[in-house]
Amino acid sequence: MTRGEGGPTIEPDQRPPTVADQLAREVKRLRKEADISQRVLASMIGYSRQYVTMTEWEDSNLPSPEVIAAIDNALEANGALVALRAQADGDRQARRRTAATSPATTDEPGKSLTANVFSPFNLESVPAEYAPELGYAGAVAWSDVEQVKEATRRAATAENLHGGGSANTAASQQLYAFAPLVRRRTAPDTRRALFEAVGNLSGVAAFAAFDIADFATADQHSRFALWCADAAGSWELRASTLADMARMTAYTSGADNALSLIELAQVRSDRLSATTRAMLSTLRAQFLAALGRTDETLAEVARSDDYFADSTPGEDPPWMCYYDEAEHLGSTGKALIPVALARNQMELAAPRIGQAIRRQGQSYPRSRTFSLTRLATLTMRIGDPKEAAKLGMQAAIQAKTLHSQRIRDELQVLSRASIKHLAIPEVNGLYSALTDDTEMSEMPK
Template identity: 50%
Template sequence: MGDRREAFASRREVMGFTQESFATAVGVEFSTVGRWERGVLTPQPWRRPRIAKALAVSLDDLDVMLGQGSVTAPSTRRIGQHASAQVDETSLALRSSASIVPAYDPNARVDMGSDPARFLEPLTLLVQPPRRVGWAEVGQIKLMTATLAASENLYGGGMAGEAGAAHLRWASRLLGAQAGTAVEAGLFEAVGNLAGVVAFSAFDVSNHDAAARCFRFGLWCAEQGGSWELRAATLADMARQAIYLGDLDGALSLIEFAQVRADRLTATARAMIGVVRARLLAMVNRHDEARAEVERADQHFAQQQAETDPPWLVYYDEAEHAGSSARALTPLAVANKQPGDAGERLTTAIALHSDAYPRSRTFSRARLATLHMTVGDPREAVDIGRQAVFDAAILNSRRMDDELTKLVRACDRHRSIPDVAEFSDFVASAMSDV
């Protein structure tokens, strides 16, 4: 029986699993795998199909390895279309690595060479998707998405974007699995939301090709899942990217598409979309229309019922509405040569942003500093701007760099003021260190 139990461990290793990774694959604690291999514990019958699938063996072969069946040679058939190729590639990788990787010497230092990151460049880890998915997989994607969104809000889009891309590739492979009608719709919506987070992370660091690809994928998921809410939010984010890239006509088309069937959207979604449209109208000098659009958005937001909002609108609270609507009112403030309502809303946003959204708070500070430097008190702008620069130091965000660049440019007209000149040089120096 001991030899058969060793066959279980050997098969696990041939398939490339550690005890920990195998435990994750079959949904148990890693200590349970060790007890299976020692013969202390026998897997429950309902868990055996998943174990057999992970090991790419039949149930009969699994019973043999567990000491509960007649001895036959373990099957190498993997469930799925590319079974033999995957098993062969795994075995080849193990044989190849054995020939080039020296045995571990506990008395020697581990040498990663001059560039440790290169050691991991060939690393790939592909996990076979299940043949059927349920609400557990949908919940796992939602958890990933929430974690990535929290990281992006705290530190910017760098690491969140790269990690999110790997999660998105994994999640996209679930879309071909069998699922009930309700689960399928929920799966498309969850994957589409994940795509939106990855897209915005890429947008934040100015990888616009990656952002556009992920936005498009997210929009497709929203359509496949029949989610008008996700469709509208994705189109609004695509409009934000188009604005950033200077395509105002394209942005206006996108935001108007987002407003189609607004009756199916929550009050929060209507407010968010209205503010983006108001910002576009202001940018093309349609200030009266922009002001009216902001007022309508305010009315929608006053009807907000946060408990009815989908996960991708959690961020759009009172602080976000104040900061976003201020952007739409800023061109009017500049035209009137006083901070006015835009300045008051940015001040509100700074006060209300929680510590979960330091990037948003820093954007509001930088924009308020630029507004005061342009049409307000330049000395007050220095005080506000200095805090924004300190806060921006932890962020990996090209969009934030652009905001600080606008602030430096706004300083030019006041460089005769010593505090402003010193501050401008300070910002430029801080940015050059990034």
């Protein structure tokens, strides 16, 4: 695939300056003028040195209002930094609107796009395991793309309702049925939509496999989804696929490797919707929390809240439909659990998770079960064990309708947290339910 025609590529050092860049320079100037080191400033505002360093980086994400307000106060800027941060936020939103409507910055199907610079794949070579080199007759019609999208919706719905298991088999079958479409002749105005649709289906199949601990299949499908994203030049699909790969990596290889993937997903975040940015920041917060970097976790959650406040669902790609208010509350609540435990302050995380549970309806029983289990475990550790037992029993009952190895694993964590409270009858009953081999074996295969 060749590079698309157009204006010259802007190198990093030639990128037009933004108000956010001006803010970063002003923070650095005022700090140096006050003869204060980054470490000292960090201690003055109650954040880590690494986060202060990030506020002075140009071409970085915009710091949260709370952090800038603290720095403004510490450096006696008399509101100048706060005002500049507000101006930077307005500039950021204006740039997003311009990027969304300008043909010069819109990735068009059929052309090589900037995303390909970062691709680890040979984009001229279609993965043979998904689309063997056979004779494919006919061109792809828009109705074919709609069929792929409908198959993806069915697979995603089945996974949300029942977990992996049968959903994994069905999603993989649909993927292998539709993947060969990427070898057929495609009109320029259909090409990108096709590759995004097939890539999205591959991502759903990957997560269904991951949910039942079929990690090899999950990795293979994820890589094909990433290939589709890069071949289409879709920054949105690329970011979402890398985010899913980061989730899987956190589960199998630890938070440090996952953090590297999520920061790769954030490359050129100016091309992403506010909802996608919120999702990426939430995951980054989860990985920072797992690494014990609590100050940075709090700052990243605040950043994610800012992005989510800017969300416009109608502008999101279809695969981001799951990231609604309930998902945001549950995911940021999950990120804050290690912080709440470290500081023995349940209120840092519990209210968000509780709100998520109240908003997670019948369409997302798996998400609700995760939230119930996490809140029960947090409450069991630093809250009221009786309340934790009540929440835990709700989770255990719901889990019987789902086939998810990850839910089983989280229930085992709750079981271990219950041990020190077994003298309480309600907790003892929960522990028996969680450790009863007969009950666990009733989970669908």
